[in-house]
Amino acid sequence: AQKITQTQPxxxxxxxxxxxxxxxxxxxxxxxxxFWYKQPSSGEMIFLIYQGSYDEQNxxxxxxxxxxxxxxxxxxxxxxxxxxxxxxxxFCAMRVQNAGNMLTFGGGTRLMVKP
Amino acid sequence: DADVTQTPxxxxxxxxxxxMLECSQTKGHDxxxxxxxxPGLGLRxxxxxxxxxxxxxxxxxxxxxxxxxxxxxFSLSLESAIPxxxxxxxxxxxxxxxxxxxxxxxxxxxxRLSIL
Numbered sequence: 001a002q003k004i005t006q007t008q009p010x011x012x013x014x015x016x017x018x019x020x021x022x023x024x025x026x027x028x029x030x031x032x033x034x035f036w037y038k039q040p041s042s043g044e045m046i047f048l049i050y051q052g053s054y055d056e057q058n059x060x061x062x063x064x065x066x067x068x069x070x071x072x073x074x075x076x077x078x079x080x081x082x083x084x085x086x087x088x089x090x091f092c093a094m095r096v097q098n099a100g101n102m103l104t105f106g107g108g109t110r111l112m113v114k115p
Numbered sequence: 116d117a118d119v120t121q122t123p124x125x126x127x128x129x130x131x132x133x134x135m136l137e138c139s140q141t142k143g144h145d146x147x148x149x150x151x152x153x154p155g156l157g158l159r160x161x162x163x164x165x166x167x168x169x170x171x172x173x174x175x176x177x178x179x180x181x182x183x184x185x186x187x188x189f190s191l192s193l194e195s196a197i198p199x200x201x202x203x204x205x206x207x208x209x210x211x212x213x214x215x216x217x218x219x220x221x222x223x224x225x226x227r228l229s230i231l
Contacts, residue, residue, distance in 0.1 A: 034221060045207075045222035
């Protein structure tokens, strides 16, 4: 079975500073993908970034980057230059090739950006 | 217009009622999903469909049923609603041509369902 753990229920960051949101995962499969989604207070789920298990370089997408450490089974999201609009819930999710196309989600981290 | 549209956006109903949540998409994706989110928790998969003739149970399918009426439409039904089905429900779509195995899922805005 697959499992995603997000150990930070809530975090504060000062505007314009960088912040790291932690995600660890557990799977025995070699082929998998890791995703981060943002959920603002309005409720919608917004796809941010993904990393494949065979990707050698860390994924980046604008101000988002994924710090992928395969041996440690971690896939932390780094947000650079935080903005007030980054305040939201952030979910880490994993898809394992041998488990069909199901995404397994972590419990989320609530990020609050202070002005 | 949104690519993935869920109706209704909010619904309050009583225990024992039959409820249908609808999802339609203009993305042309074959794969569609239904998730529920409970307060403070991540999403859990209820059902998913890889094409019109394909329906699969997810992690928490008990008490739910689905219908894939067309490529663009995927409905979720609660045959006899109970209070612990109060949650935020999301529909999502994906396309294996969009990144292959790492295809992202594109979510609707959610339906907030309250069962009294």
